[in-house]
Amino acid sequence: MARLHVVTGKGGTGKTTVAAAMALALAGQGQRVLLVEVEGRQGIAQIFDVPPLPYVERKIATGVGGGEVFALAVDAEAALLEYLDMYYHLGRAGKALDKVGAIDFVTTIAPGLRDVLLTGKVYEATRRKAHGKLAYDAVVVDAPPTGRIGPFLNVNHEVADLAKVGPIRNQADAIMGMLRSDVTRIHLVTLLEEMPVQETLDAVEQLEALDLRIGSIVVNMVRHSPLDDEALALAVKEKIPAAELTKGLRAAGVAVSKELVATLAAEARDHAVRVGLERENRDRIDALGKQVTELMLQPEGIDHGALIDLAEEFRG
Structure with a gap:
């Protein structure tokens, strides 16, 4: 109406x-x-x-x-x-x-x-x-x-x-x-x-x-995060295996160094923390019981x- x-x-x-x-x-x-x-x-x-x-x-x-x-x-x-x-x-x-x-x-x-x-x-x-x-x-x-x-x-x-x-x-x-x-x-x-x-x-x-x-x-x-919940949990604890990061970088054709792997792990942690905060804020919105519309x-x-x-x- x-x-x-x-x-x-x-x-x-x-x-x-x-x-x-x-x-x-x-x-x-x-x-x-x-x-x-x-x-x-x-x-x-x-x-x-x-x-x-x-x-x-x-x-x-x-x-x-x-x-x-x-x-x-x-x-x-x-x-x-x-x-x-x-x-x-x-x-x-x-x-x-x-x-x-x-x-x-x-x-x-x-x-x-x-x-x-x-x-x-x-x-x-x-x-x-x-x-x-x-x-x-x-x-x-x-x-x-x-x-x-x-x-x-x-x-x-x-x-x-x-x-x-x-x-x-x-x-x-x-x-x-x-x-x-x-x-x-x-x-x-x-x-x-x-x-x-x-x-x-x-x-x-x-x-x-x-x-x-x-x-x-x-x-x-x-x-939306490209990481699944398991990867996010590892990232936030800085426990993503360096070997997995190295493997992924090489598969993408990127020259690998210890510094790059460490930087990527830090970026993953920051991303996981942000995703966690966003989910907490979404829970606060959902608690209102109102219709919610997402726009990408x-x-x-x-x-x-x-x-x-x-x-x-x-x-x-």
């Missing part, structure tokens, strides 16, 4: 890439998808190699199933101008306020209002209809990182001191109603490292306390082909 997918994660976990791949995966099912950016970084434009996104919905990709991906960069000031025109018919007057810096001043002193404007545009796009049906089958939001996702989504609390009644308060309440409904799911992106996993655990607790629904935990940049590391970097591969992993 979910149509609004909010993607968050600690900085550096590939949150924007995951949001883009998710949008492509939905388009691969034949859906018309809107991919929304709210942080002003133009990360979506960079990933899809298109010009910077304006405050206008623009088609940027086609899914393998015939669906389409549109993109929008939501700007708080532009959203406020749209809001003033929609509710107060202040088209020209609103632009005049923008020219003198009043809109930037208002959204700066009232950050809660900024979030209402950003999420308000997402709310409008999710509910918008055209020709008697929904304009978009799904909306994917590249949201702020986990450290700010709670306040960003908890908009009615953020405007509690700003507006007790009136259009702003009504809009905040309507947004929260949608965010807490079956329409919305929050997806958290993490790596199998201590800090991202801890932020993910903290964010899940915070979001569920706000009655927001978790969709999936996306474990990004997964690397793309060693050549992220281009359109890599996005298609990640989208296929989502669909698989």
